[in-house]
Amino acid sequence: MEPLALLLAALAVILAIPVPKLLHTARFRTRSPWATMLLWQAIALAGGLSMVGAPIVYGLSPFGSNVPQALSTAVRLTLDEDYSAMAGLQVHPWHLFCLCLGLLLGGHLLLTLARTYARVLSARRRHRQLVDLLSTPAPHGDHGAETQIIEHDAPMAYCLPGRTNASSITVLSRGLLNTLSEPELAAVIAHEQTHLKQRHHLLTMAFEAWYRALPWLPTTRYGREAVLELTEMLADEGAMAEHSREDLLRSLALSSSEAGAPGAGSPEDTKPLGAGASSEITGARLQRLLVPARPLSRTAVTGLVSASLALLAVPTGLLLLR
Structure with missing residues (x-):
């Protein structure tokens, strides 16, 4: 063999x-x-x-x-x-060494995945408690049934996934509500809800665990960056399926902080579910929004x-x- x-x-x-x-x-x-x-x-x-x-x-x-x-x-x-x-x-001894090496490496990958999952769930649970304390539900029928509003001047939007879509919420800041028009705000909410519907946090969490297990490997670094970018592109597509491209672009331009894929970034991050890393608008993503690419x-x-x-x-x- x-x-x-x-x-x-x-x-x-x-x-x-x-x-x-x-x-x-x-x-x-x-x-x-x-x-x-x-x-x-x-x-x-x-x-x-x-x-x-x-x-x-x-x-x-x-x-x-x-x-x-x-x-x-x-x-x-x-x-x-x-x-x-x-x-x-x-x-020979080297056969036993290689066998132990493979088993240890496999165990390391599985344990890192389990550890990352546990830490993300813990951080998400604490953040959900803070949101429940500091936010107020959006008026019924306004901005969606599962939307919470926090009194903060900075324009901000992010999604907080739960075990099911029904237990997930979208969080908006007062600054965002005061900055965007209704069509622009609807595009932002559709973007965040696409993250939740497509369960992007599971993808970003898996690649984050992969990176944490083997941070020196090029594929883990490139894979994590690529998944963060791709989930944002998929969320953009979800938003543009219901709203205009111009509204989405204006909402990104007017917002100083736009939400990213849930669960991305570091699980210990105090930001909303690690929304910092994926919230960056990459050149490829911006180019795709400005000049629509021809589908494959x-x-x-x-x-x-x-x-x-x-x-x-x-x-x-x-x-x-x-």
């Missing part, structure tokens, strides 16, 4: 360094944000699976000709404490979706190869 381990290692390196650098600046990302988002998710999952799988497969290589058989043999010999049989299979053709979108599925299938198929 050593060639299989080398294939997985090569795939992990390709998905960790050159592919994210190319995709980070790819022009097609502004033409189809949802397809690009799907591709980034596939890169993250396939890269992580290859990174964890390569040392595990190499470590199991003396135990069998395929992963299921080798894993079964390794578990049986370990439980039986049959170390003489392991010596007969030519199990159906063939191109099909190609991106197929590439995403292939990325997920390759490492999974290699690991389950019999």
Whole structure:
């Protein structure tokens, strides 16, 4: 199985360094944000699976000709404490080292995800309590049923996701209400509610955890930045489906602080759900709003979706190869 381990290692390196650098600046990302988002998710999952799988497969290589058989043999010999049989299979220290390395890396990724999720939920719960204390519900039928207003002069809007869409809220400041016209304000609210409907906070939280687990890896840094930008583009599309592009642009220009994807940024951030990082209007996003990009053709979108599925299938198929 050593060639299989080398294939997985090569795939992990390709998905960790050159592919994210190319995709980070790819022009097609502004033409189809949802397809690009799907591709980034596939890169993250396939890269992580290859990174964890390569040392595990190499470590199991003396135990069998395929992963299921080798894993079964390794578990049986370990439980039986049959170390003489392991010596007969030519199990060397570096095999055990690689096996432990893969298991530790996989555990590190899972624990970081769980830790990030717990910290985000805790920060979000505390922030929800503050909002309940310091805000007042918007008048019934005005600005949406799940909208809270805080008495603050700075123009500000953000969304606070709950366990379900019904328990999520949109928070507006008094300064924003006094700054924007009704159509502009409606565009901002539609933008925030798109974040909630599409559950963007789950995506940003997953990539934040990925970055926290391996901050030195280019793919984690580029992936986090890309997802923050793409969720904003998707929220812009949601707003423009119901309101004019001009109203959305004016609302961004007149607001000194515009909300970002919920759950983005640092979980310890005292800002609304970490709305600081994704609230920046990137050049690609602004260009997309000013000069609408021509959508990708159906063939191109099909190609991106197929590439995403292939990325997920390759490492999974290699690991389950019999």
